[in-house]
Amino acid sequence: MRLIREFEEHCLEKALAGTIVGGIHPYIGQEAVAVGVSACLRADDVITSTHRGHGHVLAKGADPARALAELYGASTGLNRGRGGSMHAADVSLGIYGANGIVGAGAPIAVGAAWAARRAGRDDRVAVAFFGDGALSQGVVLEAFNMAALWSLPVLFVCENNGYATSLPVDRGLAGDPVTRAAGFGLTAEAVDGMDVEAVAEAAGRAVDACRAGAGPHFLECATYRFHGHHTVEHLMGTKYRDDDEVAGAWSRDPLTRQRDRLTPEAAAEVDTEIAVLIAEAEAFASSSPGSDPGDALDYLYAGLVPARPGA
Amino acid sequence: MRLIREFEEHCLEKALAGTIVGGIHPYIGQEAVAVGVSACLRADDVITSTHRGHGHVLAKGADPARALAELYGASTGLNRGRGGSMHAADVSLGIYGANGIVGAGAPIAVGAAWAARRAGRDDRVAVAFFGDGALSQGVVLEAFNMAALWSLPVLFVCENNGYATSLPVDRGLAGDPVTRAAGFGLTAEAVDGMDVEAVAEAAGRAVDACRAGAGPHFLECATYRFHGHHTVEHLMGTKYRDDDEVAGAWSRDPLTRQRDRLTPEAAAEVDTEIAVLIAEAEAFASSSPGSDPGDALDYLYAGLVPARPGA
Amino acid sequence: MPSLSYVAAVNRALRDEMARDERVCVLGEDVSQGITGLTKGLAAVYGTDRVVDMPLSEQAFTSLATGAAIAGQRPVVEFQIPSLLYLVFEQIANQAHKFSLMTGGQAAVPVTYLFPGSGSRSGMAGQHSDHPYSLLAHVGIKTAVPSTPSDAYGLLLSAIREPDPVAVFAPTLLMGASEEIDDDDLEAVPLGSARVCREGTDVTVVAVGHLVPVALQVAEGMAGEASVEVIDPRTVYPVDWETLGKSITRTGRLVVIDDSNRMCGFGAEIVATAVEEFGLTVPPVRLSRPDGAVIPYALNLDHALLPDGRGLAGAIRAVLR
Amino acid sequence: MPSLSYVAAVNRALRDEMARDERVCVLGEDVSQGITGLTKGLAAVYGTDRVVDMPLSEQAFTSLATGAAIAGQRPVVEFQIPSLLYLVFEQIANQAHKFSLMTGGQAAVPVTYLFPGSGSRSGMAGQHSDHPYSLLAHVGIKTAVPSTPSDAYGLLLSAIREPDPVAVFAPTLLMGASEEIDDDDLEAVPLGSARVCREGTDVTVVAVGHLVPVALQVAEGMAGEASVEVIDPRTVYPVDWETLGKSITRTGRLVVIDDSNRMCGFGAEIVATAVEEFGLTVPPVRLSRPDGAVIPYALNLDHALLPDGRGLAGAIRAVLR
């Protein structure tokens, strides 16, 4: 969690400075979800992520230096500078990418699980992360049905941070997430998403059950994002949460909660370790070269199609 | 029901003969649903229908002669011969059309209900008819959520005829329809869809509740289609239901069931009345003129855009 | 003279139409907050019954608008990302668009689709940088890409008043633009009416959206070299063939610059129709994005795929040679 | 020689690829029953684990195929109606297509999308009669519209083997076509390779899909009048510009006939590129559906909107005049 938190703080600074173009959707406050779930996953498990994806990508094991380099648009980035914040991926680690379209990752995760079964590897689990807002996306609901129909080893993780951009969850969602998911035949449960051990415990059970062939699971993680929806939010002059609510959430900071469970020495050790990682990442990312503009169409196709230039 | 049944029998014959081009999706066997539900509706209520739409359109009050003329491609048809079987509509009667795309009508019905509320007419109910297969369409599920969120007077009628084309419902649908719908906050109930009085009773309660502001309802009607999915089905050489199953369904024919509740005189009277209507419809439709091919682009736009011809 | 920004012009058009016509309402994500800027402040004036925040169900709310329009409302639907068009293509192209013809004219579907922030958003990468208006033009949805605040105002007014579905794109690169204009001079701009932005005799440049100011700048810069006529079609469908035809027939030379993909894009249509009907004297040149373009994240790669003024100047010189 | 039908050719290609490559699987509605004809009998041979009936969730199963492809499978996804493309445009254009570039080449998405029964289905009306391949070409999806059984076989083979998403349209009017051909002569046809179907010196006719046999018939019928070269591009994206260019440069005259909408359609692209690059001597002619066409139900109205042989003959005469 500390890695994600520091990585994100660093990114906030760099987004403000313009080193990271396009801004980011900060994950700060939600770290316990990505970390708790990923703690239960193997390297060959698959995840699909969201627009708010840094936490998932790092928790699943992506190199923070290459992740930061990606945000700097460097050729050494996870995606060679082609993806940026909303598309960060490391397919070799089963990270099928952050995604700019809400809900889009859910059926892709189902596909990965289905493919694993076809390949005789149905102890491999696929996790789809998404927000409360995504529960209103048709394709997510379709994915629930398909995973349940075929008893696929998919864990759907809904990070209910109370808002879809400015829309409070009760103005976006009729009924509650767990009941909705259960209505599709998913084994569904809610957990405190600001307690990493609670998440890990619930996710562990769900992942084990998935591996054992018990069919798809759904985990609603109640959480909160401490910052704006996106780094440019303050420019929009929007105001949809009052200050007390945000302050109250900070008092439940999953990092503080976990820190209280560690000895001061252990906590300090983590801090030092992470500070080094971030410093190394910054050094790597900021010294990495960009790409040649002449290569802008590289990777457009894997096959041999000469894409005509435009102008 | 008799009208729909005879209309459809007539259409089967005319589709075979090629007078109706493109074939039809016969509604035979499911009549009790359209009739039972429509019995509870007012002229200013709205319905949206499906590819299997003749029953809904007739039950909501469309003129059988103009409906048949539509299937003959005549300029006197409901849609002036432009829509045919899958798009038959009579907007003046609140029939917002059959629809060639599964599930597409559900959010349109929600829109009609929402518009009625905006216009201060929220005693007006909108009914969305669809099949069991449509419960897997994202847009239908999205529509559930929206109707429930805003407590709109929408009745969702799922005609569960056991199959989506050749796919048995238990291979297409995880969980059951009522639980799924309830998970979205809809008031949901199942009813014997082959008993018109049972349907009318349940639909009546639901429609009244909708009018009274109790929010959206969902009715699963268990039914069966006696014929193939589409009139060309036999050409495909498909076989997904065994003969016993089909025969068993015929023994529950909603028309026979209802006939048993009438005196023989009353039943005979209905038969005569319907025979006259069908004969009149045939006379009207078969003597109606087609349209001038030069007018093929008429109605493409309501505004003034000169659509360029293609060739 | 007072200055009107592009975003304010759109906002103003929405306000004015909502005031004029009770049936006009705005649907979209975060519209009560006005997150894209376009709907800012409307909820305070017209209430959240007419400025309605939608759940993340683009498909359902697009068809909700269709149903509401058939029932007599005049919804304006805002999408936060132009590529959300792909998600609702069925609801626009197969439902809303076809309803009128399929029902033999029983009802039309007066819905306006608003796409703010179209084209590259500089660093928003592959899924947030598309400019997909040519797709709408292909299926026949009336589509405006206003290039100035007053056109944004005037075209949106016409869009809302039109009895058919109309899409309006607000390019990212114009969202900050502004124009000196008196409020009284704001008026509806008919769909399908091009604007001759600059007269010239040697070559006709057809430019779309944010490339209109670019084209004007290039034309000014080349004033000593050549007399360049710049035309803004304003709507990419329908196209004002009469205005374009007059100009092209006169100059005999054509350069088209637009920010959609090359293959089957708007540029292709202009060039094709011009050579079929308007008597070009030399081969025309088209500037666009590449075939099948996906915009990469890194800014230099992003910019490398977009048509620009330097390319345009080169193209103009090429057709004059 | 044995006769191979178009439907059988597609079916044969699926069989052969499934036999050759364990990763190839078929997903779609009613595919185990083979309702469209294309997948008939496959389930009996390869099992319902590889020929998988899908619930009516086109969006989810299109992206399921994407996920499965990234994970190493080679799914072929069948859609029962070409206009279902609209419903899954997001999943194809914004997800599958963009994955390779956005991830910097980490993984490709080898999925084949099959669209049987494209174009008018005579009496199936507005929502079942579209021919939307130009939309895929615009966004850069490799797209084949085979005009003969052997091309259907060969192009589908290549589609399945291609590491990127590829769409294959099987026009309604060809589904019943057949060809005399030895099984041994069936082979893969590279994507992006046009076929010169008939040589000629006066005019180049570019025809797509079911209009290829129409064009050949017209060309034969006019043999006494003019020497007509007929070219079938076979894939509408990518286009074999080399073959087209050679022919057009030689004849200097061009007629394009294709069954998509006029505005920003495939015909527009061919005409545009031809005038830019291939030195036409007279204005070309394009035959297509009208702008924004919605096909009406009544057969005579349906046919009135489709490009046909009579129009083609007129167009050829016009460019020869």
Ligand SMILES: Cc1ncc(C[n+]2csc(CCOP(=O)(O)OP(=O)(O)O)c2C)c(N)n1
């Ligand atoms: C389909 C789609 N609709 C709208 C958007 C714009 N958008 C990006 S994030 C977001 C809110 C998502 O809410 P939620 O799923 O709760 O995730 P959170 O942002 O709270 O993490 C919206 C509306 C989008 N990217 N994709």
Ligand SMILES: Cc1ncc(C[n+]2csc(CCOP(=O)(O)OP(=O)(O)O)c2C)c(N)n1
């Ligand atoms: C979105 C969509 N997918 C597929 C089809 C092709 N199709 C037409 S009807 C049908 C089956 C529909 O099943 P169901 O909803 O149960 O209705 P029923 O036919 O049983 O009345 C299918 C797959 C379609 N028209 N629309």
Ligand SMILES: [Mg+2]
């Ligand atoms: Mg949220």
Ligand SMILES: [Mg+2]
């Ligand atoms: Mg059914």
